[in-house]
Amino acid sequence: xxxxxxxxxxxVAKRGQDVALRCDPISGHVSLFWYxxxxxxxxxxxxxxxxxxxxxxxxxxxDRFFAERPEGSVSTLKIQRTQQEDSAVYLCASSLxxxxxxxxxxxxxxGTRLTVL
Amino acid sequence: GNSVxxxxxxxxxxxxxxxTINCTYTATGYPSLFWYVQYPGEGLQLLLKATKADDxxxxxxxxxxxxxxxxxxxxxxxxxxxxxxxxxxxxxxxWGGGSYIPTxxxxxxxxxxx
Numbered sequence: 368x369x370x371x372x373x374x375x376x377x378x379v380a381k382r383g384q385d386v387a388l389r390c391d392p393i394s395g396h397v398s399l400f401w402y403x404x405x406x407x408x409x410x411x412x413x414x415x416x417x418x419x420x421x422x423x424x425x426x427x428x429x430d431r432f433f434a435e436r437p438e439g440s441v442s443t444l445k446i447q448r449t450q451q452e453d454s455a456v457y458l459c460a461s462s463l464x465x466x467x468x469x470x471x472x473x474x475x476x477x478g479t480r481l482t483v484l
Numbered sequence: 485g486n487s488v489x490x491x492x493x494x495x496x497x498x499x500x501x502x503x504t505i506n507c508t509y510t511a512t513g514y515p516s517l518f519w520y521v522q523y524p525g526e527g528l529q530l531l532l533k534a535t536k537a538d539d540x541x542x543x544x545x546x547x548x549x550x551x552x553x554x555x556x557x558x559x560x561x562x563x564x565x566x567x568x569x570x571x572x573x574x575x576x577x578x579w580g581g582g583s584y585i586p587t588x589x590x591x592x593x594x595x596x597x598x
Contacts, residue, residue: 370527371527400586407590407591408590409488409573409575409588409589409590409591410528410573410586412585412586412587415585423585425585426585458527458528460527460528468584469584471516471518471535471577472530473586474527475520475527475528477526477527478527
């Protein structure tokens with residue numbers, strides 16, 4: 368497809384398990400963002416990549432959260448030792464870059480809904 | 485810091501009614517403003533945007549005007565349809581300090597009845 372895809376769409380984990388969430392951006396999109404969306408809230412920034420470089424990870428809530436984009440396309444968000452407060456929808460968005468900065472329009476994937484029991 | 489405040493939902497309307505969803509913001513730097521829409525089970529989609537004061541963004545019958553004097557970007561539509569039922573997010577991206585991280589509001593759910 369032409370859009371951003373994410374997998375899995377739903378993930379249930381027991382507390383303490385590690386999870387890996389995948390994002391396939393639109394082909395050619397240099398910029399990639401990860402967001403966390405708690406129930407009834409707007410998306411909260413987690414981290415930003417430009418190609419394979421992670422330029423900003425200031426939104427990652429703890430050192431249990433780790434993201435990578437080794438070849439500058441697919442990205443994986445990993446959460447180690449999951450906790451109940453990690454339950455949320457994790458959104459990925461990609462965009463083109465102009466002048467070294469992501470352009471205004473981001474294209475969002477459908478998200479992965481993580482439930483930690 | 486940057487913040488976006490939206491009116492709480494749900495907003496429930498009958499088809500063909502007039503819609504307003506209020507959005508106000510605070511920002512360092514000079515922000516661009518956006519409205520995103522999220523249909524059930526889907527990702528956010530950019531609905532409209534405005535990049536400078538007094539700009540009006542419009543799309544699919546929706547409009548919003550960038551009001552710097554009142555720091556507002558209210559979303560309006562003259563006649564809503566059942567298919568407009570979704571969650572609407574107001575967002576900003578301010579360019580101060582080289583930051584390009586968007587800030588989103590909490591979202592406002594719109595329910596339109598036939």
